[in-house]
Amino acid sequence: xxxxxxxxxxxxxxxxxxxxxxxxxxxxxxxxxxxxxxxxxxxxxxxxxxxxxxxxxxxxxxxxxxxxxxxxxxxxxxxxxxxxxxxxxxxxxxxxxxxxxxxxxxxxxxxxxxxxxxxxxxxxxxxxxxxxxxxxxxxxxxxxxxxxxxxxxxxxxxxxxxxxxxxxxxxxxxxxxxxxxxxxxxxxxxxxxxxxxxxxxxxxxxxxxxxxxxxxxxxxxxxxxxxxxxxxxxxxxxxxxxxxxxxxxxxxxxxxxxxxxxxxxxxxxxxxxxxxxxxxxxxxxxxxxxxxxxxxxxxxxxxxxxxxxxxxxxxxxxxxxxxxxxxxxxxxxxxxxxxxxxxxxxxxxxxxxxxxxxxxxxxxxxxxxxxxxxxxxxxxxxxxxxxxxxxxxxxxxxxxxxxxxxxxxxxxxxxxxxx
Amino acid sequence: xxxxxxxxxxxxxxxxxxxxxxxxxxxxxxxxxxxxxxxxxxxxxxxxxxxxxxxxxxxxxxxxxxxxxxxxxxxxxxxxxxxxxxxxxxxxxxxxxxxxxxxxxxxxxxxxxxxxxxxxxxxxxxxxxxxxxxxxxxxxxxxxxxxxxxxxxxxxxxxxxxxxxxxxxxxxxxxxxxxxxxxxxxxxxxxxxxxxxxxxxxxxxxxxxxxxxxxxxxxxxxxxxxxxxxxxxxxxxxxxxxxxxxxxxxxxxxxxxxxxxxxxxxxxxxxxxxxxxxxxxxxxxxxxxxxxxxxxxxxxxxxxxxxxxxxxxxxxxxxxxxxxxxxxxxxxxxxxxxxxxxxxxxxxxxxxxxxxxxxxxxxxxxxxxxxxxxxxxxxxxxxxxxxxxxxxxxxxxxxxxxxxxxxxxxxxxxxxxxx
Numbered sequence: 002x003x004x005x006x007x008x009x010x011x012x013x014x015x016x017x018x019x020x021x022x023x024x025x026x027x028x029x030x031x032x033x034x035x036x037x038x039x040x041x042x043x044x045x046x047x048x049x050x051x052x053x054x055x056x057x058x059x060x061x062x063x064x065x066x067x068x069x070x071x072x073x074x075x076x077x078x079x080x081x082x083x084x085x086x087x088x089x090x091x092x093x094x095x096x097x098x099x100x101x102x103x104x105x106x107x108x109x110x111x112x113x114x115x116x117x118x119x120x121x122x123x124x125x126x127x128x129x130x131x132x133x134x135x136x137x138x139x140x141x142x143x144x145x146x147x148x149x150x151x152x153x154x155x156x157x158x159x160x161x162x163x164x165x166x167x168x169x170x171x172x173x174x175x176x177x178x179x180x181x182x183x184x185x186x187x188x189x190x191x192x193x194x195x196x197x198x199x200x201x202x203x204x205x206x207x208x209x210x211x212x213x214x215x216x217x218x219x220x221x222x223x224x225x226x227x228x229x230x231x232x233x234x235x236x237x238x239x240x241x242x243x244x245x246x247x248x249x250x251x252x253x254x255x256x257x258x259x260x261x262x263x264x265x266x267x268x269x270x271x272x273x274x275x276x277x278x279x280x281x282x283x284x285x286x287x288x289x290x291x292x293x294x295x296x297x298x299x300x301x302x303x304x305x306x307x308x309x310x311x312x313x314x315x316x317x318x319x320x321x322x323x324x325x326x327x328x329x330x331x332x333x334x335x336x337x338x339x340x341x342x343x344x345x346x347x348x349x350x351x352x353x354x355x356x357x358x359x360x361x362x363x364x365x366x367x368x369x370x371x372x373x374x375x376x377x378x379x380x381x382x383x384x385x386x387x388x389x390x391x392x393x394x395x396x397x398x399x400x401x402x403x404x405x406x407x408x409x410x411x412x413x414x415x416x417x418x419x420x
Numbered sequence: 421x422x423x424x425x426x427x428x429x430x431x432x433x434x435x436x437x438x439x440x441x442x443x444x445x446x447x448x449x450x451x452x453x454x455x456x457x458x459x460x461x462x463x464x465x466x467x468x469x470x471x472x473x474x475x476x477x478x479x480x481x482x483x484x485x486x487x488x489x490x491x492x493x494x495x496x497x498x499x500x501x502x503x504x505x506x507x508x509x510x511x512x513x514x515x516x517x518x519x520x521x522x523x524x525x526x527x528x529x530x531x532x533x534x535x536x537x538x539x540x541x542x543x544x545x546x547x548x549x550x551x552x553x554x555x556x557x558x559x560x561x562x563x564x565x566x567x568x569x570x571x572x573x574x575x576x577x578x579x580x581x582x583x584x585x586x587x588x589x590x591x592x593x594x595x596x597x598x599x600x601x602x603x604x605x606x607x608x609x610x611x612x613x614x615x616x617x618x619x620x621x622x623x624x625x626x627x628x629x630x631x632x633x634x635x636x637x638x639x640x641x642x643x644x645x646x647x648x649x650x651x652x653x654x655x656x657x658x659x660x661x662x663x664x665x666x667x668x669x670x671x672x673x674x675x676x677x678x679x680x681x682x683x684x685x686x687x688x689x690x691x692x693x694x695x696x697x698x699x700x701x702x703x704x705x706x707x708x709x710x711x712x713x714x715x716x717x718x719x720x721x722x723x724x725x726x727x728x729x730x731x732x733x734x735x736x737x738x739x740x741x742x743x744x745x746x747x748x749x750x751x752x753x754x755x756x757x758x759x760x761x762x763x764x765x766x767x768x769x770x771x772x773x774x775x776x777x778x779x780x781x782x783x784x785x786x787x788x789x790x791x792x793x794x795x796x797x798x799x800x801x802x803x804x805x806x807x808x809x810x811x812x813x814x815x816x817x818x819x820x821x822x823x824x825x826x827x828x829x830x831x832x833x834x835x836x837x838x839x
Contacts, residue, residue: 040772040773040776040778041769041772041773042773042778042779042780044778044779044780045779045780045783046780047780047783047784048764048765049760049764065776069772069775069776070747070768070771070772070775074747074748074768077748078748078750078766078768079750084766084768084769084772085769086764086765086766086769328489328493329493329496329497331497331498341468345467345468345505346467346505347497347503347505349489349493349497349503350460350503350504350505352489353459353460353488353489353503354459354460354461356488356489357459357484357488359459359461359463360461360463360464360779360782360783361461361463361464361465361466363779364464364466364779364783365466
């Protein structure tokens with residue numbers, strides 16, 4: 002395994018673990034939360050602000066970057082880190098989740114998924130190989146296999162079909178990745194004719210991926226809320242072998258307790274000494290609960306998207322700062338928060354900025370929400386180190402009881418999700 | 421005079437002066453450029469970023485803040501400095517320029533100007549007294565008298581009428597200001613019945629203005645490009661007596677050379693030892709040329725609005741970074757610039773952010789443009805201090821030959837001005 006991961010602390014009573022993930026662009030302390038930088042930017046944040054917030058790893062969306070500015074442009078410019086001015090770890094998704102969520106614009110076949118661009122309607126075909134190829138061009142530290150994520154609820158047949166397809170795609174992604182990465186190290190091990198038929202039309206590409214060393218490839222466990230299918234999926238992916246494992250297909254509408262239960266069950270099927278990543282989850286409370294269930298990596302649009310909608314996370318729960326009741330409220334967003342927004346600006350000012358449609362509204366609320374999430378993760382890591390996890394867990398109450406949304410489809414700016 | 425202003429350096433060959441303006445919220449080094457914080461925020465910038473850029477004084481628009489969140493709300497919250505989290509100098513305009521620019525929504529009478537809110541169509545009446553009252557509630561360091569600004573070109577009669585009305589309004593503003601400010605120091609000198617008839621309906625307001633000491637009131641010279649009228653206007657305002665003098669009615673469409681000539685002529689009519697403020701001008705080159713003509717204070721939406729439209733100022737002229745030619749351009753916006761944007765981000769990344777409609781596009785471009793403006797002013801001040809003004813003047817070539825726009829009317833976000 003090229004991706005070194007070490008566990009540095011274990012909670013005695015739960016599956017919570019603190020670890021260090023050694024990526025080509027630096028060490029990530031786990032458990033960690035990755036803010037979502039959809040199109041190569043976390044909306045409203047400068048990279049300097051992300052650094053000052055203590056962001057350790059970003060997620061960027063392959064679908065968006067593939068369409069605009071194009072992965073080849075980014076490769077030519079030295080890869081995503083250089084393009085964005087972000088010399089720290091990045092994880093890219095496969096693009097599959099976005100593509101399959103395009104209402105009426107995506108169609109899954111055995112070979113891959115046909116989709117139409119939400120920008121110009123142009124037709125594209127994403128295969129497991131192509132998803133790896135695009136991500137290698139972007140040059141992230143961690144890349145994901147193409148998987149089939151199905152909606153909730155789904156029939157057993159649908160879930161089973163998705164699990165089996167995900168496994169076949171995972172094998173193809175792994176094969177292609179091995180060929181490409183070993184191709185960078187020397188002559189290709191496999192000839193062009195050995196590649197799957199749908200790739201024969203691709204121009205052979207021998208450009209090296211950007212970055213100091215090749216990205217690590219993670220597989221994604223599917224199976225919905227069906228434990229038998231989750232076990233099948235996990236076992237098949239383990240058989241193929243990946244540097245880390247993600248749990249997909251959750252936070253798609255199922256009750257929160259099911260999210261927790263399936264996350265825990267699935268994490269238990271995956272090796273403790275490999276990174277476990279729960280995709281698209283959730284509230285600060287969700288993060289805490291899923292850390293306790295053995296998850297190390299998280300991403301979610303919730304802190305950033307909610308912020309732009311005027312909804313902030315505080316130590317006392319969510320607060321919709323746009324509301325008229327805050328017109329004369331001189332308190333900070335969260336009196337218990339030490340972030341630079343809470344040290345300087347009042348709810349009344351934030352409320353005014355939202356009502357006036359000012360950019361600074363989203364900027365300040367995003368900053369605060371990311372601070373809240375990252376601070377929660379810092380507290381969790383510290384608690385694990387000092388054997389205080391359970392006491393911190395009982396104090397984290399940042400979210401309401403609503404289900405958490407998945408990462409956005411397209412375009413994020415048009416989302417109008419209630420807080 | 422309550423507003424201390426001292427000249428610390430004089431250029432031998434021109435009217436350029438370096439000075440120190442002692443406001444209630446700190447000392448401003450002149451010549452200085454004030455970024456425009458229309459609704460109590462410089463669009464896209466945090467107050468921390470403005471501080472790091474070296475912003476010494478902000479301009480905020482009374483019209484916008486009066487309508488939303490309302491000056492009374494801001495007074496209750498301790499004034500604009502506290503509301504915004506900006507403990508440094510602020511200048512507010514009178515609101516007149518915005519009101520009179522409302523297409524078909526404003527009507528000037530002897531008493532004041534009727535206007536309809538661009539937000540909800542509600543009807544409002546702004547008088548010279550009311551403009552002072554609102555600004556006292558906001559609690560800026562420098563406030564402006566209500567004036568009548570006319571379009572270019574205008575007939576002699578129109579200009580003359582505007583000058584005379586501006587003088588009468590200036591006197592009323594001064595009287596009201598004196599009464600109100602002395603009212604804060606002890607019993608009011610004038611009874612309610614002595615106030616102009618249009619103010620009788622106002623609830624007597626004895627709330628003190630926020631802030632450590634009362635704002636200073638500036639008069640505004642009008643007269644278009646007519647030197648005889650400019651002289652008349654200046655003399656009448658000097659007779660009334662203000663703590664500083666602005667030159668209004670320029671940058672409204674007249675040729676740039678006329679702007680320079682009238683600015684120089686008018687500045688020459690005003691005392692050297694009082695702040696001279698040229699409203700709504702202009703490009704970096706305009707600033708340099710008008711400093712040479714005796715101007716100490718400037719404001720303009722150009723660096724911020726142009727930035728949001730993808731147009732940046734560089735040491736080699738303007739650059740429209742949205743253009744396709746920058747798709748693969750790895751250079752910074754301005755290779756000669758030392759700002760944090762140019763140190764980290766490429767034209768290709770900025771271009772991508774603009775094309776994708778990302779908030780970070782406007783944020784980074786605004787940061788760069790403000791740096792460019794403020795750095796130009798810093799260089800001018802240093803040059804004055806070291807007797808090098810002419811050599812610096814010859815090197816400043818930041819703008820194109822187009823006329824500079826006035827501060828925006830409403831709403832700025834709808835502006836679609838060519839770069």
